[in-house]
Amino acid sequence: MKRRNHFRVSEHFDLDDFEDPTTATVMLCDDLPTYLEAVQERFGHNIRISSGYRTPAHNSTIGGAPTSYHLVGGAADLVPVTGRMDDLAAAANMIHDLYVINEGDHVHVHLRRLMPPS
Ligand SMILES: [Zn+2]
Numbered sequence: 001m002k003r004r005n006h007f008r009v010s011e012h013f014d015l016d017d018f019e020d021p022t023t024a025t026v027m028l029c030d031d032l033p034t035y036l037e038a039v040q041e042r043f044g045h046n047i048r049i050s051s052g053y054r055t056p057a058h059n060s061t062i063g064g065a066p067t068s069y070h071l072v073g074g075a076a077d078l079v080p081v082t083g084r085m086d087d088l089a090a091a092a093n094m095i096h097d098l099y100v101i102n103e104g105d106h107v108h109v110h111l112r113r114l115m116p117p118s
Contacts, residue, residue, distance in 0.1 A: 009033045012040060018052030018076065022061075026053045027073030029111055035098055036076060039109070043091035045083035049076050050106050075110035077103070 005016035005026050010033035019026035040047050054062075054070040069075035080088045089102035092109050099115065101108040 010037050012037060012046070013049070017049045018073065020053050020055045020058050022058045023055055025055065028053060029072070029074045029114075031097075032074060032076065032111060035095055035109070035111070036078070038095050039078070039088070039092045039098070042094055043080070043083060043088050045088075046081040047078045047088065048081050050079050051077040069110035069114055072114065074114045075108065077106040077108050079106050 003016055004024060005014070005019050007015055009015050009018075009028065013033045013036060015026055015028065016024075018028045036047070036049075051070060052075070053073045054064060054068065056071060059066075059068055059071055064070060078088060078092070079085075085102065085104070085107065089100060089107045092098055092100040092107055097112055098109045099112050
């Protein structure tokens with residue numbers, strides 16, 4: 001099958017890294033890859049995106065929150081290719097524009113600017 005979304009969106013990431021695995025569709029906030037590059041640079045190891053955009057159906061299947069930022073292409077779940085999860089979370093936390101949750105088996109990040117004012 002032709003990989004429709006196989007092109008670079010930043011130095012280390014391709015659009016298809018963010019696509020929904022069940023449909024190969026994707027939405028991506030255009031500044032998210034830049035922030036992920038900053039995380040990877042601070043972390044000092046390569047990171048892999050285990051989940052980016054999710055369709056509502058896929059999000060529901062895997063038990064994602066109904067208001068998840070994965071639904072709008074503003075979130076990514078990150079796993080270290082090498083290095084430690086805690087260090088990856090610490091590196092992500094240094095990027096102020098990202099809201100970060102260390103979920104143990106991945107680090108969830110989303111764009112703070114998408115969040116409603118508190
Ligand atoms: Zn997530």
